[in-house]
Amino acid sequence: MEWSVQQIARIAGTTSRTLRHYDDVGLLKPSRTGDNGYRFYNQASLVRLQRILLLRDLGLGLPAIAEVLGHEPDAVKALGRHLDWLRQEQDRLARQVASVRQTIEALKEGEQIMAEKMFDGFDHTQYKDEVEERWGKDAYAQGDSWWRGMGPAEKDAWKQRSRQLGSDWIAAAESGAAADSAEAQELARRQVEWLTGIPGTPASATGREGDLKGYVTGLGEMYVADPRFAANYGGEAGAAFVRDALRIYVAKNL
Amino acid sequence: MEWSVQQIARIAGTTSRTLRHYDDVGLLKPSRTGDNGYRFYNQASLVRLQRILLLRDLGLGLPAIAEVLGHEPDAVKALGRHLDWLRQEQDRLARQVASVRQTIEALKEGEQIMAEKMFDGFDHTQYKDEVEERWGKDAYAQGDSWWRGMGPAEKDAWKQRSRQLGSDWIAAAESGAAADSAEAQELARRQVEWLTGIPGTPASATGREGDLKGYVTGLGEMYVADPRFAANYGGEAGAAFVRDALRIYVAKNL
DNA sequence: GCTAGAGCTTGACGCTACGTCAAGGTCAAG
DNA sequence: CTTGACCTTGACGTAGCGTCAAGCTCTAGC
Numbered sequence: 297m298e299w300s301v302q303q304i305a306r307i308a309g310t311t312s313r314t315l316r317h318y319d320d321v322g323l324l325k326p327s328r329t330g331d332n333g334y335r336f337y338n339q340a341s342l343v344r345l346q347r348i349l350l351l352r353d354l355g356l357g358l359p360a361i362a363e364v365l366g367h368e369p370d371a372v373k374a375l376g377r378h379l380d381w382l383r384q385e386q387d388r389l390a391r392q393v394a395s396v397r398q399t400i401e402a403l404k405e406g407e408q409i410m411a412e413k414m415f416d417g418f419d420h421t422q423y424k425d426e427v428e429e430r431w432g433k434d435a436y437a438q439g440d441s442w443w444r445g446m447g448p449a450e451k452d453a454w455k456q457r458s459r460q461l462g463s464d465w466i467a468a469a470e471s472g473a474a475a476d477s478a479e480a481q482e483l484a485r486r487q488v489e490w491l492t493g494i495p496g497t498p499a500s501a502t503g504r505e506g507d508l509k510g511y512v513t514g515l516g517e518m519y520v521a522d523p524r525f526a527a528n529y530g531g532e533a534g535a536a537f538v539r540d541a542l543r544i545y546v547a548k549n550l
Numbered sequence: 551m552e553w554s555v556q557q558i559a560r561i562a563g564t565t566s567r568t569l570r571h572y573d574d575v576g577l578l579k580p581s582r583t584g585d586n587g588y589r590f591y592n593q594a595s596l597v598r599l600q601r602i603l604l605l606r607d608l609g610l611g612l613p614a615i616a617e618v619l620g621h622e623p624d625a626v627k628a629l630g631r632h633l634d635w636l637r638q639e640q641d642r643l644a645r646q647v648a649s650v651r652q653t654i655e656a657l658k659e660g661e662q663i664m665a666e667k668m669f670d671g672f673d674h675t676q677y678k679d680e681v682e683e684r685w686g687k688d689a690y691a692q693g694d695s696w697w698r699g700m701g702p703a704e705k706d707a708w709k710q711r712s713r714q715l716g717s718d719w720i721a722a723a724e725s726g727a728a729a730d731s732a733e734a735q736e737l738a739r740r741q742v743e744w745l746t747g748i749p750g751t752p753a754s755a756t757g758r759e760g761d762l763k764g765y766v767t768g769l770g771e772m773y774v775a776d777p778r779f780a781a782n783y784g785g786e787a788g789a790a791f792v793r794d795a796l797r798i799y800v801a802k803n804l
Numbered sequence: 805g806c807t808a809g810a811g812c813t814t815g816a817c818g819c820t821a822c823g824t825c826a827a828g829g830t831c832a833a834g
Numbered sequence: 835c836t837t838g839a840c841c842t843t844g845a846c847g848t849a850g851c852g853t854c855a856a857g858c859t860c861t862a863g864c
Contacts, residue, residue: 311851313853418600606821
């Protein structure tokens with residue numbers, strides 16, 4: 297299978313000019329060039345292009361992208377790495393949502409605004425250094441080995457604990473308790489404690505405690521954004537209850 | 551409360567140069583200018599700056615941002631609008647994750663790659679027209695009035711239905727069924743049917759059926775990304791089961 | 805065989821949103 | 835009265851393309 301520039305451009309949602317630019321700077325050479333000078337691309341080109349656009353979306357410059365592509369010829373491993381970055385982006389977006397929501401509430405009630413919290417999740421520059429720096433270090437071994445490594449009894453205990461937490465939340469939400477009530481705050485504490493037991497959370501994995509705040513806040517936002525989750529907790533109102541309780545807990549205790 | 555350029559820059563995660571640029575082009579004037587020419591900003595500046603950076607992140611150019619800021623002086627309403635766009639971005643990211651995961655699997659198993667599906671969620675240009683175009687039309691009334699408008703009996707029925715769906719998924723996952731089995735596919739069908747009953751989903755709200763595909767796929771990815779959800783379904787394996795079943799269903803039936 | 809139209813090519817210049825010096829005033833601390 | 839951090843206004847540089855311009859190529863229809 298082989299495609300022309302325009303076809304590739306349409307498929308990938310970019311322009312032919314961009315592709316010619318990538319050819320010029322040596323980032324993505326055509327797989328074949330016709331006698332007439334026409335550029336043709338194959339499947340390998342598509343995979344490489346996907347990686348390029350991904351890294352560009354993450355804010356990397358073209359030279360940086362070239363270096364990353366050069367350092368990791370194993371496409372599968374590299375794409376796995378990219379997935380991690382995308383998850384980080386999801387995190388950042390969730391925190392951004394939380395920031396905006398907070399601004400809205402503050403404006404509505406005429407409150408004083410906490411300047412720093414307004415911009416959580418807005419700084420998009422973290423990767424630029426980080427990506428090239430951390431490339432070599434393959435602390436990228438964890439995966440889901442955590443869950444698979446547990447025995448049946450441990451698995452049961454874990455599920456039991458998570459379900460208990462879930463039904464306690466529901467009960468609290470339906471009882472009409474306030475998000476800042478002692479009951480809700482105790483639930484939030486348990487939830488955070490529970491979360492830190494999962495590998496991959498900022499506190500347990502990297503040890504950077506500050507990140508836990510944004511992480512928990514972001515998760516709260518996801519609960520509301522995901523209708524599947526929201527429904528489990530009695531509609532948006534229930535999920536909003538969880539989110540608010542978590543946010544208050546984070547503000548007070550972390 | 552008043553801040554200098556550097557302070558604002560640090561808080562917002564940008565640079566002083568950027569702020570001076572925004573001053574030059576008239577996008578964000580300082581709230582006060584000292585006799586020495588120093589720029590000073592207040593809380594209103596912060597709110598406006600948050601909106602600017604938000605819109606910039608969404609890919610708008612500075613003139614477009616200026617126009618949007620000019621057309622909606624009510625900051626609260628406007629920020630609500632921005633939240634919608636952020637949710638769209640979360641959607642796009644989730645679909646991007648799905649695309650990359652699909653590429654990885656295809657590469658692993660040496661399969662043929664479906665070119666179009668590789669780039670779902672990559673085109674980031676939709677807003678640029680859309681944002682300015684749709685600004686006036688305030689189809690922005692829905693909110694969560696949907697849930698609040700239901701009677702108690704309806705609410706109970708709804709919750710019952712969603713919980714039933716949840717426990718059926720768990721049972722299927724624990725029984726070791728395959729994601730493409732008839733059992734799992736029937737669950738996926740019910741899940742989609744259930745989803746389309748929620749206002750805000752692409753099919754029910756906009757009527758554009760094509761969007762439902764990406765929406766469902768994206769939701770599946772969120773289930774895996776969110777450890778809270780994953781735990782409810784027996785760890786990553788359970789959530790992955792749900793995700794895979796949904797993805798297969800979408801590919802075959804939508 | 806001729807022509808129209810869509811698609812391809814290589815330049816080359818333009819543009820946006822800043823980064824990055826340069827050259828110099830301002831201000832609190834010691 | 836100096837040091838160092840912070841501020842100012844220019845002014846030029848740069849990345850990643852967009853956007854013509856001028857011309858070659860291929861397919862389709864008459």
